[in-house]
Amino acid sequence: MVLYLKEFKVKWGMVIDLDRCTGCGACMVACQAENNLAPPVDASNKRYSMTWMLVYQLSNRQPYPNHDVAYMPRPCLQCGKPNCVPVCPVIATDKNQEGGIVSMVNARCIGCRYCQAACPYHARYFNWHDPVWPEGMEKTLTQDVSTRPRGVVEKCLYCHHRFMYARDKARIEGRDPNALAEDDYIPACVEMCPTNAITFGDLANPEHKVHKLSKSPYAFRLLERLNTDPQLYYYSQREWVRRQGDNFLEHETVGGV
């Protein structure tokens, strides 16, 4: 049952090439720095981490020499039918702005964590600690990204502030802010990726690279059959990787060529 359906003219999305990703973690670092994520108090338990962008390691579970791994960066998938949105009791999270990014109003979040329970991708993070920046480090904060207090949930917003910058820039230059060019708006992780594994753009625009890539037979979405309709596609020519994108039963075949 999906209570929330909305179509957008522009659909910002990513295609991440898992055959190019080396698992270096640059996207994770860029995301932390760009979005004012405080240094962790104690990083020993990853289940308390605040990694809006998280790189998973996948394995084909074959013995050497056939063993193969892939790395899967996972920001918020900006689901087309997000389970996290209809469950939020206070509309602190919503998907209503052109572009289809699932937003967060942290100042309204009551910290019930129902959205966290709803998201199958573990893309939402609860602030377990008061954020503290070591002296001097607070000067590196991104000014247009609010810091979040303890007790609220947060997640990747595809660097929404950069979207705002791009629109402002387009307005100043006399262009239509609702028809941004492909390179006007680029999230931090995309910019930082050394292997160009992440492509970003408007999935609904046939002129954009992401549109074409998302139509490739090698493209797939995480847990496609759960019907969350993500705006994030993965790409891999390796069948076993595509297979791990969803819970395929043994007799089922995976898409691709």
Place this chain on the structure above:
Amino acid sequence: MCDKELWPEGVQRCSLKLFIVWLLVIFAVMAWGLYAAFVVWSGGLIVTGMDNYFAFGLYIIFDLAVIALGAGAFFSGLLYYLIRVDGLKNIINLAVIIGFICYSGALLILTLEVGQPLRAWFGFWHPNVHSMLTEVIFCITCYMIVLTIEFIPIILENRKLNKVKFLHHVAHNFHVIMPLFAGVGAFLSFFHQGSLGGMYGVLFSRPYAFREGFFIWPWTFFLFILSAVASGPGFTMLVATLMEKMTGRKLVDFSVKALMGKISGVMLAIYLFFKYLDTWGWYAGILPRSGLTFSEMFYGLAYGKWLLFSELIVFGLVPAVLLLYSKTRNTPWILYSACTMVGIGVIINRYVQTAQTLAHPVMPFDRWYVYVPTWAEWAPSLAVVAYGALILSLAYRYLPVFPQERKLNPA
């Protein structure tokens, strides 16, 4: 004023000294819970066993369980005031008090559960009509008010208070309008018991909990209502029995207890019929559609298959048969055991719906984690139990909770 003058007319109570010692034990447990609450509020939820995988933990499991067990209040109220099942008048006061304890206790725990308790009122200010949790917030608060209104006349019937003419009239008038509140309470409670179940059923991306729906509600909405009304009356009866054992006095006639057991049994049988259908539909429909198999839903001891079979057979089918069959139902120890089993069954259900749903790895490359509650979760939960004991002790000592007590204990 002597403590004795406050007792209901013609009854015996333990000495004030013994009562104070008992209260001290209760206060000690409550103080521990209060300390835990202070630690959680000041240090944050990091002191609990919850984490980014387990967004919900013991607080929610405890809340769901006590709210289900507190359903005796609304269901007995519905049967007594609206359907006129007369035998329930001898236990209805206790049912209301237990309902009050369970709901107020759940609300107390919820103040710990939310990360931003001071913003909890946003639920009313910025309500999301699509969210089952919004429905829970509204109904639970309103029902709490109804329960308080239902509790007031019982308090005003205290021997001393009732002598005040004004209070006597207030209590009387409250009684006159009680069917109205019983109706409102039943409506509200029906909805939020359901929406608590609906909260899980709408998680369409969590195949362990997700269920297809009827109109806007997933099946779990109705299953939660049925399981609550199956366990609530039996729990009320068990509390009465426990109080009898502790005080050494007979408080409720056995026929009333057997009636409560019968209500539990009938509702449990109806619940199980639908629960079996639901489990089959989940096994044969939702799981294969999500690419998952039955075995993949279970893991180790904490999330093993034994939970499902205990819930459905040992703590489901067995007590249902025992309670439906009049010979077993009328044997006291079997009646008490069967109702205890129903309560355990409902607790298992609330546990698996919460913990197992979150523990099950939905992404194929993810893995199971086990949730272990910490002392900061156990302490407030136990404190709520102590808080319940406090209210019940005071009510038993000073209020006319059990209309049959005098007759059953001739001086």
